[in-house]
Amino acid sequence: MIGFCLVGGGFIGPLHAANIAAHPAAKLAWVVDLDQEIATKVATKHGARATANLDDALLDPQVGAVMICTPPRTHAAIIERVARAGKAIFCEKPVDLDLARVDACAKVLDSAGVPFFVGFNRRFDPSHRAMHDAIRAGDIGRPEMLVLSSRDPEISPPDYVAAMPFGIFYDTMIHDFDMVRWMLAEEPVEITARTACMLDEKENPHRDPDTAMVMLTMESGALVHVNSSFRAVYGYDQRIEAFGSNGMLISRNHQPTALERYDANGVRQDPLLRFFIERYAESYRRELDDFVRAVETGRTPSIGLRDGRRALEIAEAAVASAKSGTAIPL
């Protein structure tokens, strides 16, 4: 039974808290949040203790692992504190938005020798994983093209956008960059990116890119396309298509029900699930399970700091290409 300390009780925190509480081999011991009220609210629901001071939890010998769900820019410092305390770490993506900062983290983690996991949860989605396993098993022969559609139903609030310009690459497509590396089991060597501001001034006051397309060339010569938008009115659009010498795989979208409605206007089904937390509910459960099993058995967690760093590097190159209009080698 692994005792968890959750750091960051907002947004995605309560989801992870519930998954920890429901996991047969995990237990939520502490919830840490600068806002004591939030910490208390999440902790109470699952019989855990609350604090605004991370050290309270790190000193508790029952805590074996720390899950970091705070805003991205705080990740690196927390990772280092937790690593020095010798606890296993599950960190939400991204590790940090600055590569040098990530590298500094890496050194601390290396010397601390604690298990470290980055939460690229999509690797654990049953459909995406079935695709991955099929590619790896050779079902489509040699992979030749990968096409990803990764669209959000709406843009983040203005202050969130202001805090992370080019979030379409750093926050959204970073998941897809990780998917590309994982699906193809190889690295990209070049990227070209183009962006647009399609939302109006009111929705997107900072004129940060809200629409983007990216083209990647992989080491093997395989070609990759990713597209993204912040206003898919029909829901959270998440598709991956892998084309190879022996066939094609498509991981389709999910809908909340399996109901079809026929009338004089046609055949209608539900809009797509709107919220990533619903769409990837199963992924969040499974990534936790993967991390818990890694910590239990002592094996290296399946997604490490290097994966987080590499996705960030690609996002950075995407920004550079979008700004310069040229292809950026990786």
Next chain:
Amino acid sequence: MIGFCLVGGGFIGPLHAANIAAHPAAKLAWVVDLDQEIATKVATKHGARATANLDDALLDPQVGAVMICTPPRTHAAIIERVARAGKAIFCEKPVDLDLARVDACAKVLDSAGVPFFVGFNRRFDPSHRAMHDAIRAGDIGRPEMLVLSSRDPEISPPDYVAAMPFGIFYDTMIHDFDMVRWMLAEEPVEITARTACMLDEKENPHRDPDTAMVMLTMESGALVHVNSSFRAVYGYDQRIEAFGSNGMLISRNHQPTALERYDANGVRQDPLLRFFIERYAESYRRELDDFVRAVETGRTPSIGLRDGRRALEIAEAAVASAKSGTAIPL
């Protein structure tokens, strides 16, 4: 090259005329209709001759085959005249609505020895036929259940309904009864039918059944369900499902385009094709081709008088069951 005489230029007649004209081994020579104007209109379009008198055409040695598209109650007499003239016969279903009359026809056909084909066109629909071939090839093992949905977008005009009470069995499900025999390659031994009048007085003034369900038991013990309605507002609904010891086959509906529309209300596709002539356009072409090849090569046409008679017998039993409330042995 087989010269055709088309008898009956209304309704389904022009479709058959066009298919004959387009067929590489057939030629439309005559169009016969009591209404000389109709005959002329159809004939002119395809460079054929028009007459109100069937004998004009039967005396023409260039006529090798006659296609009968007149109202059902006139079929038997025309069949006998054409048979005595020694021409091959393609007759729209049903042969007649009276079994004794069908049997009288059979005798004339037997002594004339001319090729005879009943137009159960659905046997030639590519999807239904692929299902048939898969069943016959053993793809689903032993067939155990068959489920057919056979629904029209609207009821026939009142005078048509008045002329053929229980048309839901005699005119619509008669196709399905033929499908059942053909798909399973065996005969039903019992039928139970239930009907309802769901349309209002205005749409269905004669209160003839507009909704029906039927349950059949086959010789092998396989169970069959057929349902029908005269107001499928979403289009012409034509599905067949075959369940067996090794799997299931579903012949789905057809839509006019392959377009999907996603918006905030969901995902929408076209309504089904509304008109049976569009839905079964390919079947009509292929059944003609089958008949032409049979006449050319001298093989017996693939759907004979016995098939027409048998489907009628089942329809009659359906009516008896609906009226009496009891199961009717076949």
Next chain:
Amino acid sequence: MIGFCLVGGGFIGPLHAANIAAHPAAKLAWVVDLDQEIATKVATKHGARATANLDDALLDPQVGAVMICTPPRTHAAIIERVARAGKAIFCEKPVDLDLARVDACAKVLDSAGVPFFVGFNRRFDPSHRAMHDAIRAGDIGRPEMLVLSSRDPEISPPDYVAAMPFGIFYDTMIHDFDMVRWMLAEEPVEITARTACMLDEKENPHRDPDTAMVMLTMESGALVHVNSSFRAVYGYDQRIEAFGSNGMLISRNHQPTALERYDANGVRQDPLLRFFIERYAESYRRELDDFVRAVETGRTPSIGLRDGRRALEIAEAAVASAKSGTAIPL
């Protein structure tokens, strides 16, 4: 917070135990099983107490509700004991297989005045419920036909079959009979049933029906078809189709992933989920939630003894019709 006592730790018991443990307003207090080892195993996992003696739990004031998951023939006696102890009751279907016994239960329940719920979980499946709500909202106008496919991937073990002859009606279609009543919000007035033994001697040594079709007429005249089989090799096949004056609704099957595989042989998707516990996982969670909220708020649980009795009555009539070959009025 409602303390639950689970009676019956085998089969469906552990699923309910986990759902109770995960529910925010419920707590698993006791697990009762004649086999103390089973009781202990289930109880330990969720921090509950175990016993072979139901009275131990009934005497515990922390127990507010009892969930009955024992074999059907034991339900009635347990219901009566629990009712007399004044606890709320969640009973797996069927209540009993004997109508007189059900009626005796009803009297005890009436005088005890405890909340009682029958676990027809399918009413809580999101797709079926969306269909129900759409019908009730008038989306398809007047309902005219209902078609249900309800097929299991395999037959129950021989001893289970021997203990409950005609299980295809009493155990499987009983769910569909409840669906029919719930979807259409009216009662059937007549039933006709036909069965077959399609499995071989080895799989079905008792020659109990393993394949069945049923036709029902409702008070409104609406027609209903249900079909069932015990060998759907492609998985657990659960579909409902409602046809009405303004359209049609189809609640389709579920698949474990949304992956499509294209190759030279065609386009392939996963087989259906095989196990009803996976297929209806969400239904089990939601029915528990419905029961908990009813008990909390004092409202009558949404599925009562009368519903259980009525579904059983229809199943009994189905058996009578299958045996006699005649239609049975209800």
Next chain:
Amino acid sequence: MIGFCLVGGGFIGPLHAANIAAHPAAKLAWVVDLDQEIATKVATKHGARATANLDDALLDPQVGAVMICTPPRTHAAIIERVARAGKAIFCEKPVDLDLARVDACAKVLDSAGVPFFVGFNRRFDPSHRAMHDAIRAGDIGRPEMLVLSSRDPEISPPDYVAAMPFGIFYDTMIHDFDMVRWMLAEEPVEITARTACMLDEKENPHRDPDTAMVMLTMESGALVHVNSSFRAVYGYDQRIEAFGSNGMLISRNHQPTALERYDANGVRQDPLLRFFIERYAESYRRELDDFVRAVETGRTPSIGLRDGRRALEIAEAAVASAKSGTAIPL
């Protein structure tokens, strides 16, 4: 009734010949082919006259229109001869592979003033056209992204590939470039292209690109992706997806039947139609009809030389980008 002369009796010629023969307002008068035998074969089937000399046909006053189906490099010269003879022209795409040559043609056409049509048949596919009409009607609001998949089941024979290097742009994607302009009703301003040789030496001895991705930026800022391959083993893959401020449209692939096969391995449907002539059969019929009606009524044909020239220009820029690695302004 418009008399047609078909020039080029091979490959796509017989298809056009049959469509002309079947069209109510068209008649096949002449078939011209350097190989007299081919000309005769096609002509005989439809009661037309055959010749190896185009002038024979151009001198026939019954010829009102000429359909050009010869190899691309012969188009320009034939267009000029036909234009000078004052006949309407239907020319298969591409007009020519050299822009200067196309411009020379344009001058001749301008002074001759004859109707001219380029056969970008995909504009007449019912699904693509429904998408086009929906976009133009504003159904998805402002178009923001377009994603096209355009994959052939196999590469052309080596000599065909040798005769037209970069055929993946000049021969295949040229259709997509036309689709992009037509769907969005605006011009691209920049293109980036990447290619790969994925087929082995035996299949692709000339190492001409067999796999390609392209990214376009449109005047409005909308982003476009096109991908193509010459070995889609699952059939002819033709999909278009339009994303806009109010929704998304997808024109899906076509399959030869609507049959679904369920077994223990999953649910299987037919592979896609393999041959473009089957997939776009309806488009070929409808583009002819559009041309015939334009000639009849005197309106300008809906796809003109400028469209052919523009698609060629984009293809040329794609080649330049693939060779240089830079983005090419248009």
